[in-house]
Amino acid sequence: MTVLAEHAVQPRPAAGPDPVGRPGLLTDPALHATGDPHAIWRWMREHSPVHRHEAGELPAFWSLTRYEDIRAVYRDPATFSSAQGVLLRPLALGEDPGAGQTLALTDPPRHKQLRGLMADWFNTRAVRELEGFMRDAVRDTLALGVERGACDAVDDVAARISMYTIARIIGVPREDQESLFQWANECFLAHRSLAAHHGFMGYFIDLMDQRTAEPTDDLLSSLAHGTVDGEPLTEEEILLNCENLVGATENGRLALAAGLLALLEHPAELARLRADRALLPAAGEEILRWTSSATHSMRTATRPVEIGGHRIEAGDKVVVWVPSGNRDETVFTDPYRFDVGRTPNRHLALAAGEHFCIGSTLARVQLRLLLTELLDSGIELEQSGPVVRLSSIHVAGPESVPLRVRAPR
Incomplete structure (x- = not known):
């Protein structure tokens, strides 16, 4: 891969006066699209690593921004439950429909059996x-x-690699994978749940019925014929878990696309990688840390607990801001520097504990294959227009990265 244009390095955010004072600032999607959330997290x-946000459109919640606090929450599912939802959602929408039913929204021991x-x-x-x-x-x-x-880089490269792979794992026939890709794209761009897409859900209802009647060697058949606590999964649980797995490809494609963008913006690091392929594993981990495509994850406290001198009551919502933990100065040396040789790199981009990303191996291999093919092919890439970033508090990364592509000379 050859870079034809050098782009600005991400600026090191400055710590100014209290930026959390304006209600809703951190939960304003526009901040994450065009502003600088890292300055606020820093x-x-x-100044306020355990920060209380009062209820408004969203429920009241506590923000955690330090690495060790985030890691502790991830590793204690008995105290910090996932079963009532893992993402902030407006109070008017009520409880997450997948609560207690999907891999992401269950606690041990059910989570372990479903996993x-x-x-x-x-x-x-x-x-x-x-x-x-792949x-x-x-x-x-x-x-x-x-x-x-x-x-x-997002729609034509990363999204297709990520979506086609999960579709194959679930058991979607090759001839139907493009339809799945289009349905998911419609929902991702509109910030809508896949469960609300009639085409998507109708397709999976039919496919579930087929696999129930005639199982094949795929994940959907495992769900359709598997049991938890000796009982088969309900049709709703099967469908919501498929929706959850397809929805998770948004994180995968954002990591791939944002990783490619990071290398274009840091040509010296790309040159290091080209000169020393032994850096590929470390580069993959640095891309995961740098991009941190899951912006936040929420838990519900099951008992009173103290964090950083603050008492969290049973029933309180606790939100961990993953990109902040992955820039924590007490854990990462020079955290605002993109370093393909960074080691150690114990980032939290794939979570930790019981909810450590089930697709972690897949994510790392996809990154390695994409980087290897780009380096081996000699294809020349050049950013051909402005990057458009997602307006979201749930996922982070580019919505669009236009590129010129040239065959190797």
């Missing part, structure tokens, strides 16, 4: 068997970019 880590139905499709052996498929997907998307002379 101020909070120093057991899916784990074999994401372990090292399974991902290794998928490498050929490599072909990477090559096909890049070849199409070369043919057209242009592409978007």
